[in-house]
Amino acid sequence: MLRNSDKVLGYRIPGLAKQLLISLFADDATVFLTVEDRYHDLRDILDKWCRAAGAKCNISKTEIIPIGTREHRLRVVSTRKIHPDDPPLxxxxxxxxxxxPVRSLGAWIGNDVDNTTPWEPIVDKIQTNLRRWAMGHPTLDGKKLIIQMIVGGMTQYLTKVQGMPKGIETALIGIVRKFLWGDARTPPIALEYLYGMKEDGGID
Incomplete structure (x- = not known):
């Protein structure tokens, strides 16, 4: 319905047969509006579709990321209008x-966003979980499995979609080292050896 509308155009990208207008995943939808598109027209189309489908659009969860020049972004924020002819949002x-930052399918996106921001709660959660596991006094092999499950499991997706800042990587290495060896100032085995195969003195 959106793609057949002549009121909301989206972006024409060379090499793509269809315009960049909407992306759907489960019950999440991301719509891309150009400077000529009106949010009011988009709402009209969505309202008609919802009535026909018997669905409900959760407008209260709508989040908008202005793109373009800094002046345009500031204007959208101050006027609460994507297009000058739109009523306020x-x-x-x-x-x-x-x-x-705005969360989209597990990644955090936005303008001038600090890349460490989405990682901070993950690092906190990792520390909390490792402290809880440490109370059971696991063996070295047990700690290896816990690190793979907790540290690997909680960081893999965000690293894939967004990348991991160097500062976060350094912090996680320190957390892993402390979980393995406690407060020992000089670990019995350096991490670079510990990462290796068992026949080489590691625990992998």
């Missing part, structure tokens, strides 16, 4: 300012 619609 509903109060429940959040507009992400520069520096405010």
């Amino acid at each position: 509903d109060v429940g619609v959040r507009i992400a300012k520069d520096g405010d």
Whole structure:
């Protein structure tokens, strides 16, 4: 319905047969509006589709990331209008300012976003879980499995979709080292050897 509309155009990208207009995953939808597109027209189309399908669009969960020049982004935030001819956006619609990350399918996106921000709660959760596991006094092999499950499991997806900042990588190495050896100032085995195969003195 959106793609057949002449009111909402989306982006024409060389080499793509269809315009970049909407991306769907489960019950999440991301819509891409150009400077000529009006949010009001988009709402009209979505409201008609919802009535026909018997569905409900959760407008209160709508988040908008302005793209383009800094002047345009500031104008959208201050006026709460994507297009000058639009009425102001509903109060429940959040507009992400520069520096405010927005979560999209597990990744954090936005303008001038600090890449370490989405990692901070993950690092905290890893530390909490490892402290809990440490209370059981696991063996070295047990610690290896716990690290793979907790550290690997909690970081793999975000690293894949967003990359891991060097500072976060350094922090996680320190957390892993402390979990393995406690407060020992000089670990019995250096991490680079510990990462190796068992026949080489490691625990992999």
